[in-house]
Amino acid sequence: MKHPQQLFARRALAAAVLSAAGCASAATYYVAPSGSDAAAGTLAAPWATIAHAQAVAAPGDTVYFRGGAYVFHGGVNACASMTDTVNAVTLNKSGQAGKPIRYWAYPGEKPVFDFAQMKDNCRVKGVNVTGSWLHLKGFEVTGAPQQPGNLLNNESWGVWNSGSNNTFEALDTHHHMGPGMFIAKGSNNLVLNVDSHHNYDPYSKSGPGQNADGFGVHVGANSPGNVLRGCRAWANTDDGYDFINAGSAVTVESSWAWRHGYYPGTTTSVPAGNGNGFKVGGYGGAYQANAPQHIARFNVAFNNKAAGFYANHHPAASYFTNNTGVNNRPDFNMLGVDASGAGIALGILRNNLAWQGTLVSNVAGADAVNNSWNLASVSVTSADFQSASLDGWDAPRLPDGSLPVLPNLRLAAGSDLLDKGVSVGLPYEGAAPDLGAFEGSARVTAFADATPAVKVVQSGLALNRTTQQMSGTLSVTNTSTTTYDGTLMLRLDALTDGVALVNRSGSQGGAPTLTLNPAHLAPGQTLTFPVVFANPAHAAIAYTPRLFAGQP
Amino acid sequence: MRTFLIALALACACGGASASPTYRVVVDTGAAAGQWGWLDFLILGQAAASPVHATLGGFAGIDGDGTAPLLAGDVAVTATGAILGNGAGWNEYALWTRFGGRIGFDVLLDIDPRAGAGSTLEVALLDAAGNYAGAAGDVLAFALLPGEAPVLTQTDAVTLPEAPAPALVGLGLALLGLARRRRAPRRILAGAA
Numbered sequence: 001m002k003h004p005q006q007l008f009a010r011r012a013l014a015a016a017v018l019s020a021a022g023c024a025s026a027a028t029y030y031v032a033p034s035g036s037d038a039a040a041g042t043l044a045a046p047w048a049t050i051a052h053a054q055a056v057a058a059p060g061d062t063v064y065f066r067g068g069a070y071v072f073h074g075g076v077n078a079c080a081s082m083t084d085t086v087n088a089v090t091l092n093k094s095g096q097a098g099k100p101i102r103y104w105a106y107p108g109e110k111p112v113f114d115f116a117q118m119k120d121n122c123r124v125k126g127v128n129v130t131g132s133w134l135h136l137k138g139f140e141v142t143g144a145p146q147q148p149g150n151l152l153n154n155e156s157w158g159v160w161n162s163g164s165n166n167t168f169e170a171l172d173t174h175h176h177m178g179p180g181m182f183i184a185k186g187s188n189n190l191v192l193n194v195d196s197h198h199n200y201d202p203y204s205k206s207g208p209g210q211n212a213d214g215f216g217v218h219v220g221a222n223s224p225g226n227v228l229r230g231c232r233a234w235a236n237t238d239d240g241y242d243f244i245n246a247g248s249a250v251t252v253e254s255s256w257a258w259r260h261g262y263y264p265g266t267t268t269s270v271p272a273g274n275g276n277g278f279k280v281g282g283y284g285g286a287y288q289a290n291a292p293q294h295i296a297r298f299n300v301a302f303n304n305k306a307a308g309f310y311a312n313h314h315p316a317a318s319y320f321t322n323n324t325g326v327n328n329r330p331d332f333n334m335l336g337v338d339a340s341g342a343g344i345a346l347g348i349l350r351n352n353l354a355w356q357g358t359l360v361s362n363v364a365g366a367d368a369v370n371n372s373w374n375l376a377s378v379s380v381t382s383a384d385f386q387s388a389s390l391d392g393w394d395a396p397r398l399p400d401g402s403l404p405v406l407p408n409l410r411l412a413a414g415s416d417l418l419d420k421g422v423s424v425g426l427p428y429e430g431a432a433p434d435l436g437a438f439e440g441s442a443r444v445t446a447f448a449d450a451t452p453a454v455k456v457v458q459s460g461l462a463l464n465r466t467t468q469q470m471s472g473t474l475s476v477t478n479t480s481t482t483t484y485d486g487t488l489m490l491r492l493d494a495l496t497d498g499v500a501l502v503n504r505s506g507s508q509g510g511a512p513t514l515t516l517n518p519a520h521l522a523p524g525q526t527l528t529f530p531v532v533f534a535n536p537a538h539a540a541i542a543y544t545p546r547l548f549a550g551q552p
Numbered sequence: 553m554r555t556f557l558i559a560l561a562l563a564c565a566c567g568g569a570s571a572s573p574t575y576r577v578v579v580d581t582g583a584a585a586g587q588w589g590w591l592d593f594l595i596l597g598q599a600a601a602s603p604v605h606a607t608l609g610g611f612a613g614i615d616g617d618g619t620a621p622l623l624a625g626d627v628a629v630t631a632t633g634a635i636l637g638n639g640a641g642w643n644e645y646a647l648w649t650r651f652g653g654r655i656g657f658d659v660l661l662d663i664d665p666r667a668g669a670g671s672t673l674e675v676a677l678l679d680a681a682g683n684y685a686g687a688a689g690d691v692l693a694f695a696l697l698p699g700e701a702p703v704l705t706q707t708d709a710v711t712l713p714e715a716p717a718p719a720l721v722g723l724g725l726a727l728l729g730l731a732r733r734r735r736a737p738r739r740i741l742a743g744a745a
Contacts, residue, residue: 460672460695461596465684470596472672496599540641542599 025060026099029053030106032066050089050103051076059133060099067109071117072126079122083152086120087128088144089113094163095133105138105170108494108544116143116175124156126176132163132186138170138401146177146203154204155211157182158196164188164223170401175264176212177201180236183217187248188225191215193401197394198264200237207272209237213279214257221247221290230403231255234394235264237273240301244282244312249292252278252299254403254437256393261305275305277328280320282312287337291316293348297426298437300409302326302390307333308357311347315339317367321424322351324409324436326390330358334366351421353436355380370422372435377416384415386444396449398509399493405508407444415441445487447548453480454521456545461533469502470533474514476547477526487550488519490529492543499541502532517550573702575659576610577692580709581677584686585652590622590678592646595671597626597638602668602698608645609633610658619648633657638671651677651685663696670697675710 031053035046046066047053053063075086095101105111115126126144129136136159144156155178159168162185169192173180180196183189196214204211214233217226226248232255233240240257243250261275262268269275278301280294293316300323301308308325311318311334325331331354336346349368354360359373372380382388386407395404411417411434418441421433429440459472474490491513492501501512514529521527533541579591593608609632623629626639634645649655661673675692677685692710695703706712 457697458598458600458669459697460601460670461598462672462674462690462693463594463596464689465676465678465682472670535641538642540597540599 027058027061029057029061029063030066031063031111033068033070033111035066050091053103054091054093054101057093057101059094059096059101062102062104064104064106065109065111065139066106067111069112069114071114073117073119075118075120075124079120082122082150084122085125086118086122087125088115088118089126090128090130091134091136092130094131095135097133097165100133100135100165100167101131102135102137103139104135108542110138110140112140112142114143115141116145118143118145119147121147121150123153125160126157127159129159129161129163129166131166133165134163135167135169136171137167139172141171141173141180142175144176144178146201148203151203151205154206155179155201158199160184161189162186166190167192168194170194170397174198175200177203178211179213179216179238179242180233181215182213183215183219183226185219185223186226187219187223189227191226191228191231193230193397193403194228195232195394195397197232197234197236200264200270204272209263209270210272210274212237212273213242214240214260215252216242216244217250218243218245219248219250223248226250228252229254230401232394232403233257233260233277235259235262237261237263237270239274239276239279240304241277242274242279243294244279244284246281246294247292249294251295251297252280253295254298256300256403257308258301258303258390258393269305273305276310276312277301277304277308277325278323279307279310279312280318281314281316283315285313285337285341287315287339287341289315289339294318295321296323297321298323300324300326300393300437301328301331302409304328307331307361308354309333309352311336311362313337313343314346317346317348320347320349320352321426322421322433322435322437322439324353324355324438325357325359326355326409327357330361331355332360332371333362334360334368335362350424351433351435353380353417370420370435372417372420375420375435378420378435380417384411384417386410386412386441387446392446398511399491400510402509405444407446409436410438410444411436411441413441413443445550447487447489447550449546450484450488450549451546453478453482453484454547455479456547458545461541468534468536470535470541472531473528474531474545475526475528476521476545478521478523481523483523484519484521484549486519487515487517488521488527489516489548489550490514491546491548492531493546495543496535496539496541498535498537498539500534502534503530521549572663573661575661575712576656577659577675578654578656578711578713579675579677579691580654580711581649581651581686582653583709584677584679587651587679587685588617589649589651589680589685590646590682591649591655591657592622592644592674592676592678593634593636594674594676595626595636595638595643596674597641597643597671598669600669601638601671602666603664604638604671604673604696605662606636606673606694607633607660607662608636608657609660610656611647612657613649613653613655614647615650615653616648617650621648622646636673646678659694661694661696661702663698663702665699668698670695672696
């Protein structure tokens with residue numbers, strides 16, 4: 001007979017093997033606002049600075065940043081003149097293919113890199129990325145300044161990149177005196193699920209507000225593969241997305257842009273701010289041979305001062321596919337330029353949807369078919385949408401950083417815009433692609449975060465040794481005066497890696513959910529959700545419970 | 553199997569603070585008579601849980617063969633038993649014994665009243681491979697929530713005849729201080745999971 005402890009140990013070993021699988025030899029380090037660079041860089045003794053973390057980190061390593069403010073008071077270099085540029089953070093050590101260096105927010109926490117206190121009297125790059133094979137994830141980046149009285153320069157930058165094969169994910173870059181996210185050089189960079197908003201450059205020599213784009217991609221020739229996906233730009237004084245002077249094709253997809261060209265948070269025009277949602281190319285009006293064909297697809301632009309989608313005198317026909325423009329001026333403007341310098345209509349437009357505002361300009365002569373404005377069989381009204389609301393687009397992102405799921409501008413069942421597109425080789429539902437950014441008419445429930453209105457109690461967990469599952473309950477008590485009727489969805493954010501919610505109803509943004517429908521939660525009432533976990537590594541289970549109420 | 557829910561007020565007879573209820577527990581292991589196995593105590597930790605300590609002592613009826621107790625996670629061995637906490641994901645203390653007779657032990661619970669997730673102290677009879685012996689699940693469970701009385705779930709095999717002697721309570725309280733000092737760094741590590 002085996003010794004009884006051997007049998008127990010065998011199970012423990014199996015759990016440990018599961019836990020360690022895939023870890024290889026990559027190191028994990030930690031940085032915290034209260035840390036010290038003389039410390040060990042562990043969770044219990046974190047470092048203080050990203051500079052020190054970079055000095056130690058090797059390809060394949062991960063550096064986690066704890067939540068809180070990392071306040072920068074000056075650049076790592078000094079202004080040699082008033083037209084010089086200083087960098088608050090420089091990431092110049094590269095990872096390797098398949099072994100990126102990861103600079104990630106600690107799960108469930110928000111590190112904030114704040115540059116607003118910098119007084120360097122020249123241009124500022126908040127985060128200056130010159131290395132390659134880097135992955136930045138989960139940071140808030142704010143406040144890259146210009147200095148009053150120094151009108152010798154144009155913009156500063158929130159995040160500036162000249163490396164290749166980098167991933168910028170789930171960043172919130174805002175309130176810079178210049179663009180929030182700027183790709184100056186490099187290939188195969190992915191900007192994923194990044195928000196860039198409220199950027200305004202008041203001290204630019206070219207005019208206040210003229211250079212604060214949400215996203216700028218201005219790479220040279222032979223710099224392919226730069227992609228922006230799942231991004232949002234709003235309330236920037238210049239454009240949402242600007243690819244002017246880009247010598248290589250850029251793809252922007254499943255991204256949104258609204259309220260550009262205005263002072264942030266207002267509808268007061270910034271005179272120098274261009275105000276386009278998506279400015280897809282151009283070279284300042286000049287013709288350039290061998291210009292690339294950019295790709296803009298599945299995007300939404302609304303309420304911009306100028307065009308929703310703008311070719312900007314681009315000399316080549318870019319691809320505009322399944323975009324939705326609402327209440328822009330105009331929604332689509334395909335002004336290109338020919339070799340003689342004359343303005344022409346250039347663009348390959350398929351399955352786009354324009355509604356309200358000025359629908360289109362400079363499309364006569366462009367390659368445009370199966371768009372809402374050139375299909376006699378369709379008309380666009382508010383009844384075509386599950387919701388015609390242009391509010392709420394800045395709702396919190398889902399736990400994995402993806403865009404919030406809204407009913408806004410999604411097609412309703414019975415809309416004559418369904419199946420009116422033409423296949424472009426991309427997946428679609430039904431007989432043909434739909435018009436606009438959102439395929440299909442599946443009903444989307446608008447959820448409001450009811451977490452502040454409830455008290456949540458997590459019970460202890462009990463083990464079922466037969467199934468090895470751990471079960472307990474989550475009780476939510478309505479502490480508000482609001483009665484919730486309809487659908488209630490409990491979401492477990494930031495659930496510990498390796499732990500699964502066995503009895504989940506579904507998932508949202510990568511987080512498991514438990515749904516009650518119909519549900520009724522009156523003031524003072526308590527609802528109890530059973531939870532059952534699989535936890536083979538026997539980790540201490542952690543998660544953040546959040547309750548969402550769906551509209552009935 | 554019949555299950556009872558018994559509130560702390562019915563079980564605690566020591567007159568101590570409600571945050572430190574005490575119990576004398578007797579488990580009839582006759583349903584697993586003839587088997588060797590573990591009298592197992594388990595607390596599954598959650599990262600958000602309020603700290604909990606269970607002081608286990610006063611063991612009677614343990615018919616062992618010299619096999620050492622099983623220890624895992626947040627557990628400290630004492631002269632008369634162990635102090636089991638919830639500072640790791642899996643916290644366990646188990647004694648090897650031959651089943652068939654009645655096994656008695658004392659439980660003193662210390663529950664931090666600060667807000668946080670609850671914990672459950674489970675007591676089970678397990679065979680050598682870790683499967684339930686003589687029952688389909690735990691024989692006894694203490695569901696603990698900060699600021700609330702423990703809720704007990706037990707099978708017919710369990711009786712709660714009397715409260716422990718005051719001497720044990722005093723010993724347990726003294727040991728709690730030791731356990732907390734030992735536990736401090738572990739709680740930091742637990743937060744990393």
